[in-house]
Amino acid sequence: MxxxxxxxxxxxxxxxxxxxxxxxxxxxxxxxxxxxxxxxxxxxxxxxxxxxxxxxxxxxxxxxxxxxxxxxxxxxxxxxxxxxxxxxxxxxxxxxxxxxxxxxxxxxxxxxxxxxxxxxxxxxxxMQLDMAERGFSFMRDGPLDMRMSDKGPSAADLLNSAEEGTIADILFHYGEERAARRIARKIVELRAVQPFETTFQLVKAVERCLPRPKPGQSHPATRSFQAIRIWVNDxxxxxxxxxxxxxxxxxxxxxxxxxxxxxxxxxxxxxxxxxxxxxxxxxxxxxxxxxxxxxxxxxxxxxxxxxxxxxxxxxxxxxxxxxxxxxxxxxxxxxxxxxxxxxxxxxxxxxx
The missing domain is CATH 3.40.50.150 (Vaccinia Virus protein VP39)
Incomplete structure (x- = not known):
């Protein structure tokens, strides 16, 4: 990819x-x-x-x-x-x-x-990436939204309600994330303690499942954010x-x-x-x-x-x-x- x-x-x-x-x-x-x-x-x-x-x-x-x-x-x-x-x-x-x-x-x-x-x-x-309040960027803390419009459920809504298997499928098919099941399991585990509300909460969840990137490699959350954004906006x-x-x-x-x-x-x-x-x-x-x-x-x-x-x-x-x-x-x-x-x-x- x-x-x-x-x-x-x-x-x-x-x-x-x-x-x-x-x-x-x-x-x-x-x-x-x-x-x-x-x-x-x-x-x-x-x-x-x-x-x-x-x-x-x-x-x-x-x-x-x-x-x-x-x-x-x-x-x-x-x-x-x-x-x-x-x-x-x-x-x-x-x-x-x-x-x-x-x-x-x-x-x-x-x-x-x-x-x-x-x-x-x-x-x-x-423009959307550069605005923290839109929730698209994993480098800017803000509400976990990712909607291109102001209609429909946000990324937080979906991640806090979807089944683990659905989240894993989305991460794998839309982001080609090899650690999809591990990340989905961590999301479900963490949301039971505190619902997801911000981008940095999601970033930290993904980072706990993947090794630290080597120089020149993309951020560990890149594929997950891509997949969830695609999911939210169909x-x-x-x-x-x-x-x-x-x-x-x-x-x-x-x-x-x-x-x-x-x-x-x-x-x-x-x-x-x-x-x-x-x-x-x-x-x-x-x-x-x-x-x-x-x-x-x-x-x-x-x-x-x-x-x-x-x-x-x-x-x-x-x-x-x-x-x-x-x-x-x-x-x-x-x-x-x-x-x-x-x-x-x-x-x-x-x-x-």
Missing amino acids: TDTPETAPENLPDNAPHVPVLLRPLLKAVARVSGDAQAGASISGAWLDGTFGAGGYSRGLLAEGADLVIGVDRDPMVFRMAADWAGAYGDRLRLVEGTFSHLDDYAAEICPEGLDGVVLDLGVSS EFGQLIEGLEAAERALKPGGQLAVVTFHSLEDRVVKRFLQARAGQEAQGSRYAPMRAEVTPAFTLVTRKAVAPDEEELAVNPRARSAKLRVARRTDAPAGRADRATLGLPAPVLKGDF
């Missing part, structure tokens, strides 16, 4: 800028197929930024010529933070509080003729529904650009795009052949695009990021076979 974005900010000062990851290669990739390179490729039409955050991708798209950007985020905080600059774009920027799993509904209301592009930047934002359920919603919302020729931050996410995005592009691996001699799919996408990036040395020097948070881009065909929208996407087991079992 690659490093997750929650490991990098801990080495940066609290006032480190919130830099949109892989913005330059993303803009280059989507412009290359939307214009004549010799005449100067550009970005145009209506786009939806499904993970608005600090607005970096939205502003990048608008700067490159997008006529309209719909900024969607489930976190109401981001819109309060954008209040001092968003108005300068007038009707070119429309902001919607909601989840990107419903992005086709938002697009239909604002742009019924269809979208020219959708951008998704997955995972937790650097991130994989949102991801699949969001990818399918993008397929429904994009007009023929429209583009889908997805930035991931760990191998579990990237695996799902890669397999989804391959499957919907008709490039899913066929059955072996021991398995039945899969039904032929009319491609709903063509792959713009055959391999994931990683940050270059220049970007890493400016923004260490980008080190595990990967970008994939695909272009919509005129085939009818459909659904991916979830059993083939490499989803972590708890999602397939319907634990949410």
